[in-house]
Amino acid sequence: MIVRLLLLALAAALAVLPFVASSHLIFLVAMIGSTSIMVAGLTIVVGFAGQISIAQASFAAIGAYGTAQIASMAGLPHWIGLPAISLITAAVGYLFGLLSLRVADHYLALATMALCAIVQLLLIHLEDWTGGAVGLAVPPLEIGSRVMTRPVELYAVIMPCAGLTIWFLHALSTSRIGRAFAALRMSEVAAAAVGIPVLHYKSTAFALSAFFGAFGGGLFALLTTYLDPAQFGILESVRLIAIAVIGGVLNPFGPVIGSAVFVLLPETMGALGRYMSLVFSLLLLVFVVVSPQGIAGLSARFRGLR
Amino acid sequence: MLGQILISGITAGAVYALVALGFVVLHRGTRVVHFGLGDQMTMSAYLVVIAQVFFDAPFAVAILISLVVSAGFGIAIERGVMRPLRRAPLLVMVIATLAIGAALREGLRASMGPLPWPIPFLMTPAPFSVGNLVLVPANLAVVGIALAVMGGLFLTLRYTRFGRAIVAVYENPTGAAIVGISVPGVHARLWGLSSVLAAVAGILVAPLITLSPDMGTIGIKGFAAAILGGFNSLPGAIAGGILLGIAETAAGVYVSTAMKDIISYALLIACVLLLPQGLFGKAEARKV
Numbered sequence: 001m002i003v004r005l006l007l008l009a010l011a012a013a014l015a016v017l018p019f020v021a022s023s024h025l026i027f028l029v030a031m032i033g034s035t036s037i038m039v040a041g042l043t044i045v046v047g048f049a050g051q052i053s054i055a056q057a058s059f060a061a062i063g064a065y066g067t068a069q070i071a072s073m074a075g076l077p078h079w080i081g082l083p084a085i086s087l088i089t090a091a092v093g094y095l096f097g098l099l100s101l102r103v104a105d106h107y108l109a110l111a112t113m114a115l116c117a118i119v120q121l122l123l124i125h126l127e128d129w130t131g132g133a134v135g136l137a138v139p140p141l142e143i144g145s146r147v148m149t150r151p152v153e154l155y156a157v158i159m160p161c162a163g164l165t166i167w168f169l170h171a172l173s174t175s176r177i178g179r180a181f182a183a184l185r186m187s188e189v190a191a192a193a194v195g196i197p198v199l200h201y202k203s204t205a206f207a208l209s210a211f212f213g214a215f216g217g218g219l220f221a222l223l224t225t226y227l228d229p230a231q232f233g234i235l236e237s238v239r240l241i242a243i244a245v246i247g248g249v250l251n252p253f254g255p256v257i258g259s260a261v262f263v264l265l266p267e268t269m270g271a272l273g274r275y276m277s278l279v280f281s282l283l284l285l286v287f288v289v290v291s292p293q294g295i296a297g298l299s300a301r302f303r304g305l306r
Numbered sequence: 307m308l309g310q311i312l313i314s315g316i317t318a319g320a321v322y323a324l325v326a327l328g329f330v331v332l333h334r335g336t337r338v339v340h341f342g343l344g345d346q347m348t349m350s351a352y353l354v355v356i357a358q359v360f361f362d363a364p365f366a367v368a369i370l371i372s373l374v375v376s377a378g379f380g381i382a383i384e385r386g387v388m389r390p391l392r393r394a395p396l397l398v399m400v401i402a403t404l405a406i407g408a409a410l411r412e413g414l415r416a417s418m419g420p421l422p423w424p425i426p427f428l429m430t431p432a433p434f435s436v437g438n439l440v441l442v443p444a445n446l447a448v449v450g451i452a453l454a455v456m457g458g459l460f461l462t463l464r465y466t467r468f469g470r471a472i473v474a475v476y477e478n479p480t481g482a483a484i485v486g487i488s489v490p491g492v493h494a495r496l497w498g499l500s501s502v503l504a505a506v507a508g509i510l511v512a513p514l515i516t517l518s519p520d521m522g523t524i525g526i527k528g529f530a531a532a533i534l535g536g537f538n539s540l541p542g543a544i545a546g547g548i549l550l551g552i553a554e555t556a557a558g559v560y561v562s563t564a565m566k567d568i569i570s571y572a573l574l575i576a577c578v579l580l581l582p583q584g585l586f587g588k589a590e591a592r593k594v
Contacts, residue, residue: 020323046397051396052397052400052401054404086435095561101577103578103579103582105396105397105400106339106396106400107533107578107582108576109339109341109400110339110533110578111574111575111578113341113526113529113577114529114530114571114572114575115571115575116528117523117526117567117571118568118571118572118575121567121568121571122563122568125564125565125568166560220553232528234523235411235412238404238405238407238408239408241404242399242405242408245401274416275412275416277408277412277415278409278412278413278414278416280412281405281408281409281412281413282405282409284401284404284405284408285387285402285405285406285409286401288391288398288401288405289386289387289391289402
């Protein structure tokens with residue numbers, strides 16, 4: 001009951017915000033929204049399904065670059081291009097999941113890490129498609145004849161998507177698929193023994209993570225209007241993992257909590273600016289060592305393994 | 307041409323082999339894959355620069371300082387992070403080592419700046435030719451030192467109490483504990499040892515590429531080499547490193563330099579997916 005009231009209050013605050021807040025604050029909240037969609041994918045694959053993935057930044061990159069280039073090369077509007085590229089990325093994620101049947105744990109981490117490095121190198125070297133190391137300008141979102149570039153207009157597009165994503169995470173965690181993911185997280189062998197098709201669900205987890213990664217990445221592209229390949233490397237993947245872990249990987253609201261911390265903290269601690277990335281890396285380390293409760297379900301996974 | 311490719315490939319391969327050894331030495335004893343090892347290479351090279359530039363230490367002393375601090379850093383990771391996490395699931399350990407790597411990289415970027423620093427060569431980089439082969443003393447020094455370090459590692463493991471305790475833990479941790487070997491103590495040694503191997507690799511490779519906070523990305527090559535070698539065999543790690551170095555150099559010559567890194571990463575993925583036991587390793591039974 002209290003949770004519902006809090007949620008209602010939060011929704012009301014978010015609805016009122018565009019009318020009262022400065023355009024910078026609106027931009028920041030929209031940034032929290034798009035980041036939390038990217039992180040939601042990671043929450044599914046790392047938190048719910050217990051698989052490590054260091055490739056989330058590349059899924060975001062495919063979504064971001066895809067959204068920009070479908071609009072500028074094929075001339076399709078973003079409201080077709082963004083969902084289309086997200087579905088394509090989900091298919092890629094599903095295929096990657098199928099290939100990962102034989103590998104687990106750190107081998108999976110290595111494979112996803114290499115995938116991330118390859119995608120970033122391709123972004124730099126396939127200059128005709130991606131603009132190369134210089135970067136790529138993103139065509140603005142147009143709905144009808146209206147060009148939407150102001151933060152408040154993008155806010156109105158991004159926040160409902162973020163809300164739906166959180167609702168989806170919540171629904172997923174209590175659904176049949178979510179329970180299969182939980183079984184997978186506890187023990188793959190035990191899950192297979194009770195008749196759960198492990199490969200299918202692993203691939204589904206990767207497909208969902210790719211979908212949200214690409215969708216969040218596309219919205220991020222619209223919001224920042226310029227893409228730089230340096231934004232989509234392994235470090236960005238680690239940053240997304242940090243957001244997911246600090247927010248709590250088993251909590252549907254984890255991505256939002258983590259993103260809020262990561263977007264707002266640098267804003268309020270301007271003097272520390274240069275050291276912000278260091279602070280976040282140390283924060284991740286401290287969270288993992290001192291407060292494994294931030295990743296509560298993972299200790300359950302360990303008990304399942306014993 | 308082929309001879310030249312072999313020579314350049316072996317230079318790069320010797321460095322990859324050292325990093326791969328660092329991964330394998332640690333993983334065989336502790337089951338941990340240290341995702342921050344590449345960034346520890348960067349840290350060690352920066353330590354040499356810091357000792358030289360800010361404390362006016364001679365080159366040899368600077369290297370010594372860097373090796374000692376690196377070993378201490380490795381042991382500190384074991385004590386401060388991995389020991390509290392020893393009962394945690396692998397996923398948590400992976401995230402912890404990723405965080406260590408990211409912290410090192412971002413710490414160096416914040417304190418030393420994003421631009422490259424000059425670091426001295428071990429020998430002159432001026433090439434000379436023998437027949438129709440072009441040899442570079444600096445590169446030969448890299449290969450020579452890497453070989454010496456590997457030889458030293460094997461002698462240590464074979465003939466010293468220090469090394470034999472490590473081998474005992476590799477073979478059977480419970481048995482080693484029963485005969486009075488401190489397993490946590492060996493884990494600390496392994497962290498120190500693997501950090502020193504990475505430090506040597508970092509100091510060797512830094513003058514050949516550029517010393518910037520992002521140099522640690524080269525650690526992925528060490529992963530690829532270790533995986534080619536099966537991830538549980540020390541000779542395999544060396545063979546994997548040399549093989550990767552040659553394959554990569556050949557790809558650079560015959561395909562394109564831009565594709566060089568992409569090819570070695572793709573090799574890594576293909577190897578993980580199709581040949582997880584590597585070229586030289588034994589398939590391991592997975593614990594349920």
